[in-house]
Amino acid sequence: MSKPRVGIFGLTSCAGDQLAILNCEDELLDIIGAVDLKSFVMAQSDNEEKEFDVAFVEGAVVTEENEEKLREVREKSAILVAIGTCACWGGIPASANGIERVELYRQVYDTEEDYFKCGRTVLPLKEIVRVDLSVPGCPIEKDQIIAAVGSLLHGVSPVLPTYAVCTECRFKENRCLLVKDDLLCCGPITLAGCGARCPSHGLPCKGCRGPVEEPNAASEFDILKEKGYTRHDLEKAFRTFAYSIEIPERA
Amino acid sequence: MVARTIPSHANIRLLAKKNLGDLLEVLGRWGTVYAPVEKQPDVYTFAETTDLSAIALGYLRTALPPKRFMYPPEERLYNFTLSKGFEEPPQSEDRQILFGVHPCDIHAFSILDLVFAGPYPEPRYFKRRRRTAIIGLDCLPDVNCFCYSMDTDSVERGFDLFLTDIGEDYFVRVGSSWGEEVVRACKDLFTGLKEGSIEEYKRRADARSRMFESHVEMSDMPQIMELEFSNPLWEELGEKCLSCGSCSIVCPTCYCYDIIDQFDLKGDSGSRTRRWDSCLFKEFAQVAGFNFRQDRSTRVKLRYYHKQIAFVEEYGRSSCVGCGRCIETCPAKINIIEVLNEIRGKKVMSHAG
Ligand code: SF4
Ligand code: SF4
Ligand code: SF4
Ligand code: SF4
Ligand code: SF4
Numbered sequence: 001m002s003k004p005r006v007g008i009f010g011l012t013s014c015a016g017d018q019l020a021i022l023n024c025e026d027e028l029l030d031i032i033g034a035v036d037l038k039s040f041v042m043a044q045s046d047n048e049e050k051e052f053d054v055a056f057v058e059g060a061v062v063t064e065e066n067e068e069k070l071r072e073v074r075e076k077s078a079i080l081v082a083i084g085t086c087a088c089w090g091g092i093p094a095s096a097n098g099i100e101r102v103e104l105y106r107q108v109y110d111t112e113e114d115y116f117k118c119g120r121t122v123l124p125l126k127e128i129v130r131v132d133l134s135v136p137g138c139p140i141e142k143d144q145i146i147a148a149v150g151s152l153l154h155g156v157s158p159v160l161p162t163y164a165v166c167t168e169c170r171f172k173e174n175r176c177l178l179v180k181d182d183l184l185c186c187g188p189i190t191l192a193g194c195g196a197r198c199p200s201h202g203l204p205c206k207g208c209r210g211p212v213e214e215p216n217a218a219s220e221f222d223i224l225k226e227k228g229y230t231r232h233d234l235e236k237a238f239r240t241f242a243y244s245i246e247i248p249e250r251a
Numbered sequence: 252m253v254a255r256t257i258p259s260h261a262n263i264r265l266l267a268k269k270n271l272g273d274l275l276e277v278l279g280r281w282g283t284v285y286a287p288v289e290k291q292p293d294v295y296t297f298a299e300t301t302d303l304s305a306i307a308l309g310y311l312r313t314a315l316p317p318k319r320f321m322y323p324p325e326e327r328l329y330n331f332t333l334s335k336g337f338e339e340p341p342q343s344e345d346r347q348i349l350f351g352v353h354p355c356d357i358h359a360f361s362i363l364d365l366v367f368a369g370p371y372p373e374p375r376y377f378k379r380r381r382r383t384a385i386i387g388l389d390c391l392p393d394v395n396c397f398c399y400s401m402d403t404d405s406v407e408r409g410f411d412l413f414l415t416d417i418g419e420d421y422f423v424r425v426g427s428s429w430g431e432e433v434v435r436a437c438k439d440l441f442t443g444l445k446e447g448s449i450e451e452y453k454r455r456a457d458a459r460s461r462m463f464e465s466h467v468e469m470s471d472m473p474q475i476m477e478l479e480f481s482n483p484l485w486e487e488l489g490e491k492c493l494s495c496g497s498c499s500i501v502c503p504t505c506y507c508y509d510i511i512d513q514f515d516l517k518g519d520s521g522s523r524t525r526r527w528d529s530c531l532f533k534e535f536a537q538v539a540g541f542n543f544r545q546d547r548s549t550r551v552k553l554r555y556y557h558k559q560i561a562f563v564e565e566y567g568r569s570s571c572v573g574c575g576r577c578i579e580t581c582p583a584k585i586n587i588i589e590v591l592n593e594i595r596g597k598k599v600m601s602h603a604g
Binding site for chain 2: 027030031033034146147149150151153154156158159162163164166167170171173174175176178179180187188189212213214216218219220222223
């Protein structure tokens with residue numbers, strides 16, 4: 001079996017997911033040994049931008065340049081894996097959607113000019129190109145990226161959790177912050193895989209892994225409304241990492 | 252551990268409450284003792300301890316049921332390599348002693364026994380079951396307990412020792428030869444029945460029965476559920492349910508699991524893992540290209556239909572033991588007591604029924 005040619009790319013993001021790959025200390029050599037790493041700008045200097053069997057792409061599409069790069073990588077790659085919540089759901093960059101851009105330029109850069117050419121709606125990769133596999137997380141979980149590489153080496157998709165953070169939270173026998181402490185916890189609509197990290201430390205889930213396939217945001221709103229939260233509170237919480245989550249009105 | 256029952260009065264002793272700490276210490280020499288502790292405010296778990304001061308004797312329900320000691324939430328079944336084939340990770344042979352198990356959870360073990368003994372016996376479960384001793388403890392119900400309705404409020408078997416609080420002493424029933432061995436080994440801690448202890452035991456049993464606030468009339472329930480297949484209630488529950496699976500994860504009798512195969516990076520090896528699954532998850536009924544239970548309402552309904560109809564047809568009783576865990580856990584406040592009563596057309600839950 002010839003080693004798969006792999007590229008790791010970053011669009012607009014904090015580079016945390018690429019860093020998470022580099023942080024796979026014990027397994028990093030195995031990963032590098034199992035693949036033919038053609039491009040990883042953040043970690044190596046000799047990069048070849050030809051064809052890839054698998055491309056891992058981090059970050060959201062914020063600029064025109066991002067979109068061009070993404071289309072180029074898609075063209076050259078057999079399999080494209082979105083890594084991190086920005087790539088999968090738009091993440092933090094997309095929380096700017098819906099806010100007047102000029103206002104943001106003024107606040108952040110003290111100018112009204114679109115200096116970085118980022119006036120467009122921020123989008124996750126799947127809104128622009130075909131994505132073959134999504135590995136969300138802010139940042140991604142080490143075991144999941146290793147599982148993804150291991151499975152892709154054998155030509156199969158990894159089995160990643162499709163259930164909610166609550167499921168993992170129950171496995172850990174945590175005191176439920178939503179039911180018992182009336183806190184705004186996004187666990188019921190957020191994709192598991194972090195081992196319910198935040199509730200295990202007594203902090204409500206902020207939804208950093210993005211939503212489950214079918215988030216019942218309407219029901220969670222009903223639950224929280226009873227506890228005194230407003231629609232605005234929920235939108236703010238749910239959309240920090242996934243701008244597209246809607247809270248349907250009940251009939 | 253659960254073996255031959257010793258007939259009649261020889262199997263009853265008294266344990267002075269002040270001797271409980273010593274008993275725990277002795278038990279610790281026979282195996283690893285797990286007892287209920289309050290891990291966070293109002294959250295209980297079975298944790299390794301023989302320290303009486305750490306044990307929450309008055310606990311009502313642990314977050315996860317004790318089934319996890321026979322059937323862990325996640326378990327590596329095999330490792331595989333090209334050269335060596337399948338290899339099962341070794342399992343401990345040591346005795347584990349579950350102290351403080353309530354009647355509903357003891358019944359739940361008998362239910363799991365039926366399931367795992369089925370046409371394809373599950374060796375891992377029974378291996379753990381055989382090396383597990385069960386020391387039962389009585390309890391006083393809260394509003395979410397309905398074991399009284401499920402006929403699981405008291406136990407006649409399924410324990411090695413069972414302790415009932417009768418004031419100064421525990422009324423100790425010995426349920427197995429191992430239990431008898433323990434009693435014999437710590438003669439000084441136990442005494443025979445005292446004047447009045449039987450009366451006190453009976454008085455408390457009656458008082459406890461009267462404490463149940465929540466009731467479900469279970470007679471003919473499978474038939475009634477069949478008739479209510481199209482009740483709009485299922486749709487309503489589907490609107491509320493978050494598919495979080497918490498209700499089945501905390502259930503002492505839910506046994507569904509998923510199998511996950513994972514290759515590792517070396518390319519010639521990998522592992523097979525078993526993890527608790529839930530029929531509330533959308534993927535549960537996903538087969539190639541089709542999902543049998545696409546809607547949440549059909550999934551919520553399935554949980555009820557499996558426990559109250561399919562299980563009864565196969566094993567002769569409902570697989571719900573009335574422990575109330577799913578009620579306490581559900582973020583959407585879906586309450587099995589209310590659901591079953593509503594299906595029967597009863598909104599009021601009175602003791603007289
Ligand atoms: S604390 Fe949050 S994540 Fe945990 S069970 Fe409760 S709602 Fe779910
Ligand atoms: S609990 Fe929620 S916010 Fe915390 S790591 Fe997990 S998904 Fe992210
Ligand atoms: S269905 Fe609910 S009440 Fe019944 S045994 Fe399971 S967790 Fe307990
Ligand atoms: S089908 Fe659902 S209710 Fe039945 S045992 Fe499985 S998880 Fe529990
Ligand atoms: S605990 Fe409640 S919300 Fe969660 S899956 Fe069960 S019924 Fe649905």
